[in-house]
Amino acid sequence: MRYSKLLIPTLKENPSEAEAISHKLMVRAGFVRQLAAGLYIYLPLGWRVIEKINRIIRQEMNTIGAQELSMPILHPAEIWQETGRWNEIGDEMFRLKDRGGRDMCLGMTHEEIVTWLASKEIRSYRELPQIWYQIQTKLRDEARPKSGVLRTREFIMKDSYSFDIDDDGLERSYRLHEGAYRNIFSRCGLKFYMVESDPGMMGGGMSHEFMAPSPAGEDEIALCDNCGYGANLEIAGSIPGIPQFPSCPQDPSERFEEVETPEKRTIEEVTSYLNLNPELFIKSIMVIGDDGPVLALVRGDQTLHEKKLKKIIGNFRSAHRDEVKELLGVEAGFIGPMGHKIRKVADNSLKQGVYVSGANKEGYHIKGVKPERDFKAEYSDIHIAKEWEGCPSCGKPLKVEKAIEVGNIFKLGTKYSIPLKANYLDEKGEEIPIVMGSYGIGPARIAASAIEQNHDENGIIWPASISPFDVHILPLNTKDPKTIEVAERLYGNLKTEGIEVLIDDRDERAGIKFKDADLIGIPYQIVIGEKNLKEGMVEVKDRRSRNVKKFKIEDLSAIISLCRT
Numbered sequence: 001m002r003y004s005k006l007l008i009p010t011l012k013e014n015p016s017e018a019e020a021i022s023h024k025l026m027v028r029a030g031f032v033r034q035l036a037a038g039l040y041i042y043l044p045l046g047w048r049v050i051e052k053i054n055r056i057i058r059q060e061m062n063t064i065g066a067q068e069l070s071m072p073i074l075h076p077a078e079i080w081q082e083t084g085r086w087n088e089i090g091d092e093m094f095r096l097k098d099r100g101g102r103d104m105c106l107g108m109t110h111e112e113i114v115t116w117l118a119s120k121e122i123r124s125y126r127e128l129p130q131i132w133y134q135i136q137t138k139l140r141d142e143a144r145p146k147s148g149v150l151r152t153r154e155f156i157m158k159d160s161y162s163f164d165i166d167d168d169g170l171e172r173s174y175r176l177h178e179g180a181y182r183n184i185f186s187r188c189g190l191k192f193y194m195v196e197s198d199p200g201m202m203g204g205g206m207s208h209e210f211m212a213p214s215p216a217g218e219d220e221i222a223l224c225d226n227c228g229y230g231a232n233l234e235i236a237g238s239i240p241g242i243p244q245f246p247s248c249p250q251d252p253s254e255r256f257e258e259v260e261t262p263e264k265r266t267i268e269e270v271t272s273y274l275n276l277n278p279e280l281f282i283k284s285i286m287v288i289g290d291d292g293p294v295l296a297l298v299r300g301d302q303t304l305h306e307k308k309l310k311k312i313i314g315n316f317r318s319a320h321r322d323e324v325k326e327l328l329g330v331e332a333g334f335i336g337p338m339g340h341k342i343r344k345v346a347d348n349s350l351k352q353g354v355y356v357s358g359a360n361k362e363g364y365h366i367k368g369v370k371p372e373r374d375f376k377a378e379y380s381d382i383h384i385a386k387e388w389e390g391c392p393s394c395g396k397p398l399k400v401e402k403a404i405e406v407g408n409i410f411k412l413g414t415k416y417s418i419p420l421k422a423n424y425l426d427e428k429g430e431e432i433p434i435v436m437g438s439y440g441i442g443p444a445r446i447a448a449s450a451i452e453q454n455h456d457e458n459g460i461i462w463p464a465s466i467s468p469f470d471v472h473i474l475p476l477n478t479k480d481p482k483t484i485e486v487a488e489r490l491y492g493n494l495k496t497e498g499i500e501v502l503i504d505d506r507d508e509r510a511g512i513k514f515k516d517a518d519l520i521g522i523p524y525q526i527v528i529g530e531k532n533l534k535e536g537m538v539e540v541k542d543r544r545s546r547n548v549k550k551f552k553i554e555d556l557s558a559i560i561s562l563c564r565t
């Protein structure tokens with residue numbers, strides 16, 4: 001296509017509001033424009049990228065036998081009420097009424113609708129298994145739409161759903177998706193990990209996320225290079241290291257020693273005041289659960305993992321200052337696990353060692369606290385896993401990376417088929433709920449992750465498979481007839497060969513063309529300059545390595561084979 005005819009509004013400066021590199025570059029290179037918070041317009045180049053990603057997704061989904069269909073974006077409330085999610089989901093769901101006053105919503109996902117369809121159309125075990133997918137718009141009133149197209153309020157998702165007679169069937173469908181997803185993300189040129197994840201509002205059993213490592217990611221994942229363990233920090237386990245106890249009494253006979261810590265409340269204040277490492281402290285956090293107050297205990301260097309605690313004590317909230325005062329007679333900052341009967345849940349790491357804790361007395365801490373001897377607690381993993389802690393499956397050090405969730409797979413089981421009565425008749429004629437899985441991919445997140453992982457100071461470096469074009473022809477002097485003649489000939493010949501070509505036919509300075517070409521990031525640039533033409537040559541620049549190779553103008557096949565690698 002011709003640059004002069006395309007809408008490619010490149011910008012000299014980064015948009016001021018953008019933080020993520022992919023956000024800056026997609027705007028600057030003329031791929032997207034923001035309409036309003038979390039709403040983006042894809043310009044021609046941006047849309048070509050999305051379409052290429054969608055093509056790869058379709059091919060891989062079709063390969064595992066999935067069938068493409070399309071479901072509405074506008075949903076009647078009743079179906080969402082039947083599964084309970086109408087009430088469970090809060091402000092993230094866009095709700096509206098139709099002219100007849102009926103409640104409706106905009107689909108944030110399609111489990112309800114697809115299960116309704118299965119309940120109507122699937123009768124017998126003979127019709128199973130099935131996998132259905134669509135590439136369809138989703139709407140979510142995200143609390144913090146940000147980072148460009150990484151988190152928007154309207155976005156495209158490839159969502160697929162599997163229907164099986166039993167758990168073994170579901171396991172097969174799940175693994176088919178795993179394989180398809182690995183192919184999709186590899187073919188899109190992404191570095192990615194598949195990690196264990198928290199099923200969250202989807203419910204059901206096992207789930208995994210596909211994570212593209214990037215500093216722009218909102219998720220953090222724990223990874224083990226030794227055994228391959230990987231999990232979102234939302235659920236990652238870890239074996240904490242055992243701290244050395246230099247100046248704390250190790251000897252059990254050496255009982256507590258109260259130390260004055262006037263006005264020193266936070267771990268930072270107390271550790272620096274007593275000149276002890278944070279690992280030597282017990283952090284006591286008072287929360288109020290449905291069954292009353294609970295003291296959560298973690299080591300001073302650890303952060304309480306609220307989701308892990310929730311699994312043990314159910315829903316809870318932080319205790320207010322006056323609640324703490326009323327229960328323990330002291331302000332938060334000096335509270336500790338001893339001398340009261342409040343339920344205590346302690347991190348596993350506290351089973352060993354001797355610590356400093358709050359003294360439940362204004363202005364005091366206690367040294368020499370030995371859990372189990374000095375107080376009883378329930379022990380569990382309730383801290384957020386950290387880099388260098390032991391891998392929960394092999395014990396070797398974990399690393400923690402930021403990552404973008406580009407896709408996920410869930411085993412739903414019968415969570416949706418039971419309320420929506422999606423049953424099949426088995427061989428004996430008995431009605432059995434269909435066993436389901438749900439699988440999502442965000443094409444926009446793939447595009448943005450590809451930029452996060454592939455760029456330099458001059459712009460984007462597209463993986464060839466999802467680049468808006470394969471080759472960018474740069475005739476430097478459009479006033480020179482020979483330049484134009486060669487450029488047009490190459491353009492025509494490459495197109496005939498099925499190569500997607502962008503030709504910069506603008507009457508612009510060479511410097512501007514080079515800058516825009518690097519910014520847009522097509523993997524190969526064919527530079528047609530007068531000097532080389534005199535020798536019958538053109539230059540082909542590899543956008544990533546910046547290597548330049550000269551080719552004879554006639555040597556089209558060599559140029560093509562280079563561009564196809």
Ligand code: ATP
Binds near residue numbers: 150445
């Ligand atoms: P997140 O935790 O990042 O909000 P999610 O768990 O809500 O993601 P799903 O509901 O499972 O995501 O959606 C499947 C896929 O859709 C995600 O893996 C992601 O690629 C994409 N996606 C989800 N929310 C958004 C969004 N707001 N903007 C763009 N893509 C999204």
Ligand code: MG
């Ligand atoms: Mg979400």
